[in-house]
Amino acid sequence: MDEMHSPDVITLQEMTQEQSLDFVPTSFDDYIGQTALKDKLKVYTQAAHMRNEPLDHMLLFGPPGLGKTTLSQIMAHVMGVTIKICSGPMLERTGDLVAILSSLNKKDILFIDEIHRMPTHVEEVLYSAMEHFRVDVILGQGAGAKSVSLPIAPFTLIGATTKSGLISAPLRSRFGINERLEFYTHEELQHIVLQNAHFLGTPFSTDGARAIAQRARGTPRIAKKILRRVRDYAQVHNNNIADTPLVHQALDFLALDDDGLTKVDNMLLHKIIEHFNGGPVGLETLASLIGEDADTIETVYEPYLLQQGYLERTPRGRQIPGKKLPLLHKKYSGQNSIF
Numbered sequence: 001m002d003e004m005h006s007p008d009v010i011t012l013q014e015m016t017q018e019q020s021l022d023f024v025p026t027s028f029d030d031y032i033g034q035t036a037l038k039d040k041l042k043v044y045t046q047a048a049h050m051r052n053e054p055l056d057h058m059l060l061f062g063p064p065g066l067g068k069t070t071l072s073q074i075m076a077h078v079m080g081v082t083i084k085i086c087s088g089p090m091l092e093r094t095g096d097l098v099a100i101l102s103s104l105n106k107k108d109i110l111f112i113d114e115i116h117r118m119p120t121h122v123e124e125v126l127y128s129a130m131e132h133f134r135v136d137v138i139l140g141q142g143a144g145a146k147s148v149s150l151p152i153a154p155f156t157l158i159g160a161t162t163k164s165g166l167i168s169a170p171l172r173s174r175f176g177i178n179e180r181l182e183f184y185t186h187e188e189l190q191h192i193v194l195q196n197a198h199f200l201g202t203p204f205s206t207d208g209a210r211a212i213a214q215r216a217r218g219t220p221r222i223a224k225k226i227l228r229r230v231r232d233y234a235q236v237h238n239n240n241i242a243d244t245p246l247v248h249q250a251l252d253f254l255a256l257d258d259d260g261l262t263k264v265d266n267m268l269l270h271k272i273i274e275h276f277n278g279g280p281v282g283l284e285t286l287a288s289l290i291g292e293d294a295d296t297i298e299t300v301y302e303p304y305l306l307q308q309g310y311l312e313r314t315p316r317g318r319q320i321p322g323k324k325l326p327l328l329h330k331k332y333s334g335q336n337s338i339f
Contacts, residue, residue: 022224023199025070026077032195033188033220034067037179041071044177045078054107055079055156056176057130059115061164063303065221066181068160072111075158083109088118094125098135098150101125106153115159116166123171130157130174183218183307186210192220193227202231202240208247215251215260217304229254259308264290265301269310270332272320279319286318 025031028038048055055075060068069085076083084100091097091112104110112118128134134149159175161167172178184192190206190213197204212230216223233250234242242250255263271289272279287294292301302318305311310328312321320328 023196025074028074031070031074032191033184034181037181040179041075045075049079054154057157057174058177058179059172059175060158060160060179060181062162062181063183063219064162065219066183067220068181069111069113072109072158076109079107081107081109083111085111085113087113088115091118091122094122097122097125098137101129101135101152104153104155107155108153109156109158111158111160113160114162116161116163123168126157127170127174184220186213189213189216189220189223193223196224196227200231202234202242204242205244205247207244208242211247211251215256217260226254226256264292265305268297268301269320269328272318273328273332278325280314280317281319282317
């Protein structure tokens with residue numbers, strides 16, 4: 001057994017301080033979006049609170065930036081318990097996890113982000129901890145080593161992942177609640193932008209917030225990131241007032257077009273049209289053309305392009321769907337010098 005030490009974990013109060021640039025909801029009513037999921041979580045937390053029991057272990061999955069951590073913070077706040085936050089890759093040794101588990105009080109929440117990236121030998125420590133609230137510790141070495149089972153306080157594990165398919169079956173089966181977070185609508189993102197703009201003290205037009213929402217790829221984290229950059233632009237150019245014309249100027253400055261596509265998105269699509277008349281083209285070839293590695297294209301740029309119908313995967317490679325070709329041909333006509 002590795003020597004136990006207390007790795008760095010982040011509590012709810014520390015998370016709130018770190019995220020002070022964004023509005024951090026502390027109740028389900030303040031949290032915008034994920035309506036169906038919120039209704040379920042309200043029932044789960046209220047029932048557990050009435051029974052004076054910890055929440056059942058929960059797996060939250062979905063694309064990054066949709067609010068898995070924030071929802072977990074809200075559940076901890078509603079339950080009146082401490083939440084400790086760490087990430088799967090950070091838990092390199094079994095002693096790291098045992099130290100955290102041993103520090104939890106009854107009903108506390110342990111949130112592990114990117115739980116699918118936790119090493120297998122560390123993951124196995126969770127099995128008895130989740131089911132029996134005990135951890136097995138090996139004391140000593142060699143022939144004199146002995147196994148000791150240590151009790152821990154009943155707690156809730158919330159695992160978050162962007163790749164639920166990579167979670168092992170034994171770990172997945174131990175979660176009593178499995179919920180997926182969905183992409184946000186433009187209306188929900190518009191409310192989030194206005195909510196955060198008010199928190200930042202930046203006067204913001206409704207139409208300007210809508211323009212940001214349309215470019216945020218259905219993701220609050222991206223909407224907030226764009227908002228902060230627009231705020232920077234407004235502070236320098238218009239005394240911190242983000243009216244509609246200035247927001248559009250800022251979005252042009254950030255190279256975010258009306259379809260929510262970034263410069264790299266447009267470059268990728270333009271290369272497929274220019275060199276392969278719409279495709280198909282292999283991923284490695286495409287990566288070489290735009291100067292990005294294949295993994296970045298596949299994980300960062302492709303999901304949104306696939307979701308919006310700008311790109312499709314075929315056995316022969318990536319290609320632009322026929323119904324989008326005329327639109328993109330017109331869009332990129334005469335733009336060779338830009339890309």
